[in-house]
Amino acid sequence: MLDFDAAQARLAAAGKPPNISESCPLHQAQGRxxxxxxFATLDLPPADNSAMDGYAIHYADYAQxxxxxxxxxxxxxxxxxxLQKGKTIRIFTGSLIPQGADTVVMQEDGQEIDNRFQVEHLPAQGSxxxxxxxxxxxxDQLFPKGTLLGAAEIALLASQGYAELSVYSQLRVGILTTGDELIQPGQPRSPEQIYNSNGPMLAGLVHDMGANVVHVMHAADTEASLRAAxxxxxxxxxxxxxxxxxSVGEKDLVKPVIEQLGGTLDLWRVCMKPGKPVALAYAQDKPIVCLPGNPASAFAVFTVLVSPLIRGxxxxxxxxxxVQFGRIATDKTLCDKREEFLRVQARCNAQATLDLHPFPKQGSGVVSSLPWASGLARIPANTQVNDGDVVPYYDLRHWLA
Incomplete structure (x- = not known):
């Protein structure tokens, strides 16, 4: 089995960065x-302006x-x-500061009677x-090439007058699930069948990362069906x-079919739990990542191994x-030959540090743990970890964005 960190680095470098860009309207740039x-095209603010509703004065004109x-x-x-000497101009939030004025008195710090303003509480000069x-x-540089655009970035660019942006073309991702026991949600189910949760789950994960889900396909456990897909x-x-x-079962045909298509296998099996049966292959100069079939395993592998590849x-x-750190809450000693990634909830304690509480059931098929978890706690291989020990924490808000 390949060391986890080596596998993560190899997967992150497996894909080619984009070389095609396109023009995108600013209001459609979220997630691009x-x-x-x-770079900034103008000063911000572009001119001195008032931060308050109030009265602009020349500070030296004030007298009791x-x-x-x-x-x-x-x-x-x-x-x-x-501004004329000894006078004031009534201004409002965002109003330009008049020439000759240097201070704004908030409207609540004075009183206007008969078109004259009496200062009751004089602020510091320049307030x-x-x-x-x-x-x-x-x-000024606003954002370097390679910045993921969100609402905050779009707000700053809008303030600079940018209406169109040059962005990379969206990554096109295809998803293929296998297994004769799987049926699509909504169909009648026989006792020997289970609903396919992996396809919709991976589609959602890819979509949330800003990539384009082109296909979500399912293939029967036959070479012909897999080749066509x-x-x-x-x-x-x-x-x-x-x-x-x-994996290594009689109907685990994905690897053999990739090889029949002229593909090459770069890695297979990673020293992690859940998620050992992971493969990276290439066909037609495109990366193929083969994830394990259990939903929790596929989710964990996508989080820590596939998401860096997608970002690249x-x-x-x-x-x-x-990667953050937190104190694991456990009533037993944790130790495994593989790197173990536990589904946990991170809770901030009175010392403003994180306590990591594992889901009670960590089986690779426990789907209910996925919406419950806020992240993954990494338990190092061949290391005894006890209650209160500090371990790495992979926050899903960041690793799946």
């Missing part, structure tokens, strides 16, 4: 990956008991007059003024994920999310 580095005549009322989006360029300066998947997809049929093939700059 930048194909160019972007002085009532400032209101020279103008200037709403956001209008150009203010130059409540957003200075030009205090957020972003023209020419692979012909379609390899023609239409950049990456193929298979589930099941990759999307052109993302960050392929490996950060």
């Amino acid at each position: 990956v930048l194909a160019q580095t972007l 008991g002085h009532r400032f005549p209101v020279q103008q009322r200037c709403y956001a989006g209008l150009a203010p007059e130059a 409540h003024v957003r200075r030009q360029g205090e957020d972003v300066r023209t020419g 692979f012909d379609t998947l390899l023609a239409d997809c950049d990456l193929v994920l298979t589930v099941g049929g990759v 093939m999307q052109g993302r700059a960050q392929v490996f999310p950060d």
